[in-house]
Amino acid sequence: MEDKIRLQKYMAQCGVASRRHAEELIKAGRVKVNGSIITEMGTLVSEQDRVEVDGKLIKKEKKLIYIMLNKPSGYVSTVSDPEGRKTVLDLIDGVNERIYPVGRLDYDTTGLIILTNDGDFAFESTHPGHETKKTYMAEVLGMPSNRALQSLRSGIMLDGKLTAPARVEVVDIKPKSTVLKIIIHEGRNRQVKRMCEAVNHPVLRLKRTAVGRLTLGDLKPGEWRYLSLREVKQIRGKKNG
Ligand code: URA
Numbered sequence: 001m002e003d004k005i006r007l008q009k010y011m012a013q014c015g016v017a018s019r020r021h022a023e024e025l026i027k028a029g030r031v032k033v034n035g036s037i038i039t040e041m042g043t044l045v046s047e048q049d050r051v052e053v054d055g056k057l058i059k060k061e062k063k064l065i066y067i068m069l070n071k072p073s074g075y076v077s078t079v080s081d082p083e084g085r086k087t088v089l090d091l092i093d094g095v096n097e098r099i100y101p102v103g104r105l106d107y108d109t110t111g112l113i114i115l116t117n118d119g120d121f122a123f124e125s126t127h128p129g130h131e132t133k134k135t136y137m138a139e140v141l142g143m144p145s146n147r148a149l150q151s152l153r154s155g156i157m158l159d160g161k162l163t164a165p166a167r168v169e170v171v172d173i174k175p176k177s178t179v180l181k182i183i184i185h186e187g188r189n190r191q192v193k194r195m196c197e198a199v200n201h202p203v204l205r206l207k208r209t210a211v212g213r214l215t216l217g218d219l220k221p222g223e224w225r226y227l228s229l230r231e232v233k234q235i236r237g238k239k240n241g
Pocket residue numbers: 104105106107109189190191192193194206
């Protein structure tokens with residue numbers, strides 16, 4: 001349930017007037033709540049109420065926030081989970097806005113995920129065809145041949161549709177596995193894992209290290225920080241992203 005606050009405070013939060021001026025407007029009969037003129041000071045309202053000043057609807061400025069989290073394994077990247085597993089929101093303390101993750105990382109995938117309450121931003125950065133590039137480190141079983149690497153780069157058939165060209169580099173060769181840096185623009189379900197499975201090199205570990213030019217920096221697993229306006233603009237504008 002939405003918290004109710006005193007009308008004059010609500011008006012101040014909407015940027016209409018100082019609290020004192022709001023009181024004057026109320027006394028003068030210039031304020032309506034849900035269609036009725038209110039002259040009492042104690043009236044409680046919430047964002048669900050329709051508050052008008054001189055016939056003009058007023059609204060609370062929504063504070064838009066953008067957070068980057070280094071998601072640890074063992075968390076779902078949805079706001080709730082029917083199976084009762086921990087969600088990425090359990091890692092974000094002290095934020096009152098209703099934020100949600102932009103895109104998804106699998107339960108066992110780690111790394112960079114953005115959370116916001118800005119629906120436009122979420123839509124823009126996950127809209128098919130306009131998606132931001134995402135960089136993953138995928139440790140895969142075995143050592144992919146050049147041919148397998150080439151297939152990953154040029155496109156893999158998933159659900160009857162080829163994946164868009166990807167950048168794939170070998171960054172580390174271990175005795176039984178290989179670490180690949182994979183950069184994709186799409187965000188299809190379990191895309192990296194399914195691409196690697198398709199060339200017979202299942203993913204053992206997957207971490208997203210960058211979204212556009214935004215990288216995890218010093219953030220440890222489970223840590224988060226606010227994005228700067230500049231970083232938000234960068235992702236929005238897809239500059240080099
Ligand atoms: N691709 C995957 O397979 N899983 C993720 O979590 C992200 C990209």
